[in-house]
Amino acid sequence: MRDVATRKVDVLGVLEGQGHYWLSTADESRPHAIGVSAWWNEDQLVVTTLGTSRTARNMTPGAQVVLVHGDPVDAVVIHAKVAGRTDAKDAGEIARGFKEVMGWEPGAESGWSFFRLRPTRIQAYRGYDEIEGREVMKAGRWLG
Numbered sequence: 001m002r003d004v005a006t007r008k009v010d011v012l013g014v015l016e017g018q019g020h021y022w023l024s025t026a027d028e029s030r031p032h033a034i035g036v037s038a039w040w041n042e043d044q045l046v047v048t049t050l051g052t053s054r055t056a057r058n059m060t061p062g063a064q065v066v067l068v069h070g071d072p073v074d075a076v077v078i079h080a081k082v083a084g085r086t087d088a089k090d091a092g093e094i095a096r097g098f099k100e101v102m103g104w105e106p107g108a109e110s111g112w113s114f115f116r117l118r119p120t121r122i123q124a125y126r127g128y129d130e131i132e133g134r135e136v137m138k139a140g141r142w143l144g
Contacts, residue, residue: 001129001133002124002126003133003144004133004135004136004143004144005144007124007125007130007133007134007136007144008124008136008142008144011124011136014069014070015040015045018037018039018101019037019038019069020035020036020037020069021035021038021045021067021068021069021078022035022036022067022068023035023036023047023055023065023066024065024066024067024068025054025058025059025063025065027057032054032055034055036048036049036067037102039097039098039101039102041094041097041116043118044083044116044117044118044119045067045078045080045116045117045119046097046098046115046116046117047067047114047115048098048106048113048115049112049113049115050111050113051087051111051112051113052111056085056113056115059082059085060082061083061084061085062081062082063082064079064080064082064120065079065080065081065082065117066078066079066080067080072127073126073127074126075123075124075125076122076123077122077123077124078117078119078121078122079120079121079122080118080119080120081117081118081120082115082116082117084116085113085114085115085116086114086116087113088105088106088107088109088112088113088114089112091107091114094116098114118140119137119140120137120140121135121137121138121139122135122136122137123135123136
């Protein structure tokens, strides 16, 4: 079993790997999930989706979302708050950074928005043996 410090290093590796996640949002009546690419930019994840989508409507400032990377054998679960939204055409530095890391430019297409997500809780575990001690961030602060 990994200790918290090792799990934190592994989670930072996942975040800095600029990967793909399942993003879950919800409105008052039902949850919704989509696959997204996410750019780790210092202390927040930046994702993009069509500005008129159900996901975008659910991601109002302050809303809670969950991102999941991996599978049950090696999972990173990130609870985050929506810190802001910017139309992709007006995103400037966010758009440049996203393009550099992810390889595509949502602002070149019509109707896309960027969302900045600040992690509040992060869990990391590899199988059922690591369920205990899985928290590496709590209340927005890294543990270990």
